Amino acid sequence: MSLDYLRICVERLGYIEGAKVAQFCVEWGLAEQELGADMGIAEFADWWKDASTRTAYYRLERFREGFPELGEKAYPRDFVRFPRRAGRRAASSAAVRVAGS
Numbered sequence: 001m002s003l004d005y006l007r008i009c010v011e012r013l014g015y016i017e018g019a020k021v022a023q024f025c026v027e028w029g030l031a032e033q034e035l036g037a038d039m040g041i042a043e044f045a046d047w048w049k050d051a052s053t054r055t056a057y058y059r060l061e062r063f064r065e066g067f068p069e070l071g072e073k074a075y076p077r078d079f080v081r082f083p084r085r086a087g088r089r090a091a092s093s094a095a096v097r098v099a100g101s
Contacts, residue, residue: 005079012066021066024059028076037077 005025010018031047032039039047045056063076070078 009066013062017062018066020059021063024063025076025079029080032077041075 006019006022009022009025012018013021027048028044031044035043035047041056041060042053045053048056060075063079064070064072064074067074067079
């Protein structure tokens, strides 16, 4: 994940929450490399040794709040489909295209 993704998260959620969501996306990617792409939030929490499954669900909810155009069932793997050099508007329209396909 490049710094562009961090920038997009910060633009959407503010510095602190954006950084947390970007960190969650990186952690998700690492877990998926180990567990596979069909991993769910419970598997993520268990593998990452998150404080609790509830914390993992909270982090997923914050991600979804920041990227509502990805849909109610979006996961961080959907976020990495964003164009690398896109600003907020370009990223939003690209995400809508991805979510709608």
